[in-house]
Amino acid sequence: MQVQFTAAEIAALAEAKSSRGATHATVRGLAALAEAGPGDLSFLGNAKYKTEVPGTRASVVLLPADYTGEPAPDQLYLLVANPSVALARICARIERELWPRPAPGVHASAVVAPTARIAASATVGPLCVIEEGAVIGERAHVQAQVFVGRNAIVGDDSWLMPGVILAAECALGRRVRLQPGVVIGSDGFGYEFVQGRHEKVPQVGSVEIGDDVEIGANSTLDRARFSRTSVGEGTKIDNLVQIAHNVRIGRHCLICAQVGISGSATLEDYVVMGGQAGSAGHLTIGKGAKAGGRAGIVSDIPAGAFVNGNPAIPYMLERRIAVLSQRLPDLFKRVDAIADHLGLAKKSSS
Amino acid sequence: MQVQFTAAEIAALAEAKSSRGATHATVRGLAALAEAGPGDLSFLGNAKYKTEVPGTRASVVLLPADYTGEPAPDQLYLLVANPSVALARICARIERELWPRPAPGVHASAVVAPTARIAASATVGPLCVIEEGAVIGERAHVQAQVFVGRNAIVGDDSWLMPGVILAAECALGRRVRLQPGVVIGSDGFGYEFVQGRHEKVPQVGSVEIGDDVEIGANSTLDRARFSRTSVGEGTKIDNLVQIAHNVRIGRHCLICAQVGISGSATLEDYVVMGGQAGSAGHLTIGKGAKAGGRAGIVSDIPAGAFVNGNPAIPYMLERRIAVLSQRLPDLFKRVDAIADHLGLAKKSSS
């Protein structure tokens, strides 16, 4: 992060109400209170870290307006309405420095089919391939070494990072952000077993991604057998996630890393899947349902439920059974003792 | 899916025996009965959806020859021997439109070593790298941004989709299909622990893929320590699967998404691994054995067995234990009641 802010620039971005102390340092980094050093900006975002403020070595510290302590020498306290909000504003500015808006245009090394339609305000970076009939929307950023297949659509203001593959006929909404290595539109995993061999079932559907969706690095979304695999508006998907053919994911879901969703499953709006969880196919996970990390869903989940374990069951029950399972050695001993007491054989005859 | 068929073209492809009704619509899509609209083709592939036929809005419907209902206005029923087979025939035709056979030749932007041998009937697409001594077989399609390493072999009629990496010395059979982002020939994970450090064990073997194998997006197959990691003819591997060094996978296996197979494991022919399952290394999974989704295999599995759970045990036993586990709260209560009844302490003294 090669940033560089004067204390005055930070104060302005943070909309500081007042300040205490002063620093000559240029801010070049951002760190938690306990880890910050000279040249860093830090902040008190959660009251439980209040005791770390006096000891921090950060040059500039964002603090709530009612904070009463005094800064160290060459240290500036900025009193703000909400340090987390102030920090987010500074981070958004850093983000623009980190990822400056690229100049519009098509890089000379990109290979673009004559029938592709690329908005004048879009950027197609080095070594991208844009095939026939593809559409790249206004201000879209197709960064580097990206593949956009035949008739695929990249919506306005979307950002495809290096190495993304958007296969033929698939469509992205607006403001979609695909992290590096995402594959959209690979074939669904469908075969018919005929005379000892798996014969391929052609996968001729597509994938449709709604507005404001973000998908993490190296995740894969298969095209439908026919019709479409879909991800609703505002849903966020983490890294190394597998979405099988004909899956329908609703709006504003959160799918954590390494989750797998099998074919034709439906996730309604606001579903949350913890890391490494999985779902069988041809079932429905109701609106707002949550699955814990590593949960294995094998049947319909009602709206609003919180499930855990494998197979996934209601969270509280799963927790209770997990605790009792750890008491199994004790239970076996007790049953032995009772049998002993009664003069019964210790082991059943079965 | 930018398809376009007249009703007459569909009737011919489906080898319809007879028809009822008529439509002026051009068929542009394909959808399930309940989801189809005007311009769609639909079909009755499973008798349980029979009640959905009268209500479908599809313009053309493929039906079994003994179906007795009447079409709606501007709707065509095509009576065929087997609607699923007729559909597959139409899908295969759509697939050819979706993925037209590319013109043979090497794209001007590809970087091809002088000693690589590329069949005249093969296609090497934009921004591919083909290294020294590599062989690209007849009619093979190396699509775009693909890497083919030194002395690697791509068999006749194989298709490497965008972003595939086939590392040096690895070999593909005929009609192999690699989905986007597949990596074949990464180093196996082998180290010796020497004086507090992990020293690399050179991985100098290769990977050999049989005829008619398909591998899903972003899956990884490691090269052997020496000799070879192998995948037998006709085996199908889904997305994000990890195959470690020196693994031997037999013929006609099905490996679902996110499965991991550890080093030197052997899967005999016709093994099926459910999604997110895993196997320890240096063991054998017998011919035709099946592992349920998320199963964790830690020891040899006999031929034909069906295992589940983690650690994986015979399916029926695992199901029974899962059910009994959910009754643990009840069992603990009962044992407490018995102890009470006998005047014994509720908790063991251990």
Place this chain on the structure above:
Amino acid sequence: MQVQFTAAEIAALAEAKSSRGATHATVRGLAALAEAGPGDLSFLGNAKYKTEVPGTRASVVLLPADYTGEPAPDQLYLLVANPSVALARICARIERELWPRPAPGVHASAVVAPTARIAASATVGPLCVIEEGAVIGERAHVQAQVFVGRNAIVGDDSWLMPGVILAAECALGRRVRLQPGVVIGSDGFGYEFVQGRHEKVPQVGSVEIGDDVEIGANSTLDRARFSRTSVGEGTKIDNLVQIAHNVRIGRHCLICAQVGISGSATLEDYVVMGGQAGSAGHLTIGKGAKAGGRAGIVSDIPAGAFVNGNPAIPYMLERRIAVLSQRLPDLFKRVDAIADHLGLAKKSSS
């Protein structure tokens, strides 16, 4: 593996003390005793395979100095101090043939920003993208179709294999080896839930990788929210591993395939994570702790502990509970028998 050694060359590389027999074969491959054929080199690395030596068809066999048997016709025995060490020496030589050191320089098809600094001894291969301010160290090998973002640093003697993506501002130490398709510096998965939508928390930190780290194919490491995600010196990471934002991994850890580490977790030095294991975030796994394959870590793990299961508990306890779980059908029967004996109802009334 297109190698070619005369028997004399093998003898020299192996530093053979003496030999028995002779062969005219050229060594072109390397195989286990039972699988080797004419033209192969084999070895007795583990005494338990001693009985396989007389039957091997290998042309050259590396044997311990005290081995007493006699070779077959056209077969050479080489007696060495330690056959495994001799083999490693030969494999290292093969590795250099398999992966010859590339000539320094930048390939004409690479796209390199004018402000990137590339050491004269480094190699930047075909179709790579090197962005502004990036630094490529001495003798580094950026192989093909690699992306190195703005201000990213590739340390001396590091090797980035085809398709690697090293995003802006991230830094690699020396002798780092990234297998194909690795993504370093994707955005962390961070959102705030505001008025029914997930708003992105900017991820403006970086990733720092220590010296001698190796990372497996298609693994993903997210950049920090701010500050850095880090991997310590000498740590080895396998394929398809997910490392979330702000994770800190110590030195000399082993992270097997498909492991996932959630945000802000700390792994101290010498931690070992088995395949498909996972860890929740914001916790610490102590120095030298080990987690079995598929373990699910949900709380701090003390240094040196060995845990297993999901949720992960001490290994021996987990094994005992797993065994007792399989005896649950028996336990239920016994409790029924006791209740029967006492004239109590078989089922609790709850």
